[in-house]
């Protein structure tokens with residue numbers, strides 16, 4: 001008899017493609033925890049800024065993360081990143097973190113550190129990021145990849161940030177280029193263009209792909 005793969009749903013896609021909101025809603029609908037890999041990269045970037053480490057210096061970042069480890073607390077509604085006993089989550093969605101996070105996330109040993117933290121989470125869960133369906137959980141039975149035009153993504157992100165749409169779009173396009181290597185859809189992922197869809201429509205499309213038994 002073949003063993004069932006662990007129940008993991010991966011939702012990947014570029015920045016501001018809607019994957020966090022969608023992943024959170026799917027997790028709530030299924031009663032599973034939601035796991036944000038981007039938040040761990042943001043946590044690592046925040047530590048880099050806080051301790052004044054060079055974002056290009058892989059060795060120094062790895063040392064920093066072993067001396068000041070970060071940990072993810074997943075739940076269905078949102079995630080928290082803890083450094084020691086401190087909740088650093090409120091500091092992770094800022095322009096300063098956006099600016100350095102791709103450089104930090106580019107280092108293979110930083111990626112290995114984040115991936116180890118993610119693989120510690122017991123299934124079932126819904127996980128979102130860039131390479132969840134390809135590098136980290138290739139065995140996941142349900143994989144989705146969300147896309148949207150840079151214009152639409154910039155307008156969405158502008159609702160959460162102080163900067164204007166044009167500035168945000170410029171930064172998103174830059175991050176797209178920097179993150180391109182680890183942001184390809186898995187061959188077996190369902191690709192959904194969310195440019196013309198509401199959040200409810202994207203959630204509905206994903207739920208229709210999941211087996212009826214899971215949907216409760």
Ligand code: DC
Nearest residue numbers: 015037038041101105129130131179
């Ligand atoms: O999804 P996000 O915008 O919060 O991710 C923040 C950064 O982390 C993004 O610029 C790329 C990086 N990231 C990554 O390299 N791999 C992931 N699985 C998730 C995020």
